[in-house]
Amino acid sequence: MDAESARTALHRFGLGPRPGDIEKIASDPRGALLAELGTTDIAILDDADLPNTSQGFIAIRDYQMDRRLKRDTEKKVQAEMAAMSATGPSGAPVAPMPGMTAMAAGEIASAAPKPKADVPTPPSVPQAYYRDEIDARTARQRAVSIGFVERLVLFWTNHFAVQADKDEMVRGLAGAFEREAIRPFVLGRFEDMLVAATRHPAMLLSLDNAGSIGPDSRAGKKRDRGLNENHARELLELHTIGVDGGYSQSDVTAFARILTGWTFERNVERADAGVFRFQPNLHEPGDQTVMGKVYRADVDYPVGNEGQGLSILHDLAVHPATARHIAGKLARHFVADDPPQALVDRIAAKFTSSGGDLKAIAETLVRSDEAWAPGRKFTTPQRFLTASIRALDVDLEAQRVIQFLNVLGQPYWTPPSPEGFHDDAGTWLAPDGLTSRLDIADRLAQQAALASDPMAWTVDILGVGASQETVQAIRRAESARQAAALLVMSPEFQWS
Known part of the structure; x- marks a missing residue:
């Protein structure tokens, strides 16, 4: 039994332990992580209530059109009413009714029906x-036993980051982006995830490629x-x-030319609305040179020029610099801000030898002794909130999750x-950030x-290696509520 390694597995690689989780995997913590990686379709998040990208795009566009129509109608009605109040049928100014004072007119206006103040405004479709x-x-994160794969999903979603505050469409499609472009490939090939993320409407909008047009295109x-270089640069x-x-910079510009025409169908009447579409009329014609390699314009115009983009994405996916870049980010995310170079090199070597097999790369991380050495990795706000929900067995609705993560700075x-x-x-790690965590912990x-015994519960979450100071503080807590807050604010909980 290795309870301390089990604690490390759950805190460092997973989403944090729930009561009883440490004991469940203590006999073989590494094996438990590897077994989770081997679970079929574990990363997939299917929910009949969640729309796919096409459905979401159409619904959001319909909502936006309805809102615009309503706004235009209201403006028209207001203009007509203003005109009617100023003139009579003949165009002459309308005099006030005899005996009607300004106060009386105001009283009539105030008597008109008004919306009830206590009726909440329904959220917009994107929201x-x-x-x-x-x-x-949140439901998935509470339910999983370890959460290593969910941590990988969070890592890769952040690696291919879209910005939901870009506009309503990106906000409404951000979740679909994760479900469709990240989760199906999180234990697959990096190149497949790269292509899926690059082509997804949320990314094409977030990085402005949907409107990028080749200057010499039709x-x-x-x-x-004209040309927008944001997506190519990122x-x-x-x-x-x-x-x-x-x-x-010349490589960025040439790459941006290659990506012109990479957009999506915006016509809501079409069956492929909201789906990636290569638009040859927008594509910059001709050969392009990126990092010393010439990417040819194919004779078969629509397919060949989309092929330019696929070719460069393939070359980037297998580039040695990509292996090093990804290896460093993975090691920093899971192990330490300044990870052991031997670990980074081993992950990079597996990335290259496996052709970007992300499951094999995750297995290499788990099997590396450096990844299990005592370290000091501070918990991010999202991980802190998720780990706290799991440890305290709290059912938190989405609006509260949004509120808390906004306060913590990582929505x-x-x-x-x-x-x-x-x-x-x-x-x-800043004083105001810790103050916010303490408030949310409370x-x-x-x-x-x-549990009835706070100390038994503490061992369940922090393991047997909790410091004397932490144990003493929780033991002296004046209430179960205070003990719970102290536990999730303890150094052992905040650092992995």
């Missing part, structure tokens, strides 16, 4: 989808719009080879930049389903 997606993830010669700098990967799918959220201590503790 409703956003909430539903978070509800589904459409570019007719429209006053694909190089963030998603694949990294900022030190050896590319230049779902809303990083401050396309780089995604940082996961280092320097970003999150609120969660009010709902905690606590």
Whole structure:
């Protein structure tokens, strides 16, 4: 029995232990993690209430059109009423009714029916989808036994970060992006995830590629719009080879030309509305050179020029710099802000030898002794909230999750930049951040389903290695609520 390694498995690799979880995997913690990786379709999140991208796109567009129509109608009615109040049928000014004072007119106006103040405004369609997606993830995170795969989902979703505050459409489709472009490939091939993420409407909108037009394309010669380099730059700098990967500004521009025409169907009347579509009329014609390699324009125009993009994504997916970039991020996310170089090298080597097999890479991480060494990795806000919900057995609805993560500074799918959220201590370990965590810990503790013996419960969550200071503080707690808050605010809970 290795309870301390089981605690490490749950805190460092998983979503945090629930009561009894440490004991369940103590006989073979590494084996438990590897077994989770081998579970068929464990990353898939199917929910009949969650729309796919096409359904979500159509519903959001319909909502936006209805809102616009309602707004235009209201403006028209207001204008007509203003005109009627100013003039009579003949166009002459209308005099007030005899004996009607300004006060009386105001009283009549105030007597008109008004909406009840206590009736909450229903959420918009994009916001409703956003909430539903978070509800589904919160339920999944509470239910899984370890949560290693869910941690991988969080890692890769943040790696291919979309910004839900970009606009309503991105916000409404952010959850579908994770379900369709990340989860199916999180234990598959990196290249497949790269292509799926690059093509998804949420990403194409978030990084402005949906409206990027080749200057010499058929459409570019007719429209006053042109090339947008955002997506190409982030694909190089963030998603694949990294900022030190050896590319230049000219490579970014050439790559951006290759990606013109990579957009999606916006006509809601079509069966493929909201689905990726290559638009040859938007695509910049001709060969392009990126990092010394020429990507040819094929004779078969629609297929060949989409093939330009697929070819460069393949080359980036298998590039040695991509292996190093991904290996460093994985090691930093799970092990330490400054991870052992031997671990990074081993993950990078597996990335290369396996052709970007993400399951094999995750297995390499688990099997590496360096990943289990005592470390100091500070818990991010999302992980803190999820671990607290699991430890305290709290049923938290989406609106509260949104509220708490907004306060903590790490709302779902809303990083401050396309780089995604940082996961280092320097970003999150600050006095005001700890104060916010303490306040939220106290609120969660009010709902905690606590065991009768706080000390037994403490061992259940922190393991047998809890410090004397932590044990003493929880033992001296004045109430079960205070004990619960102290537990999730303990150093052992905050650091893995």
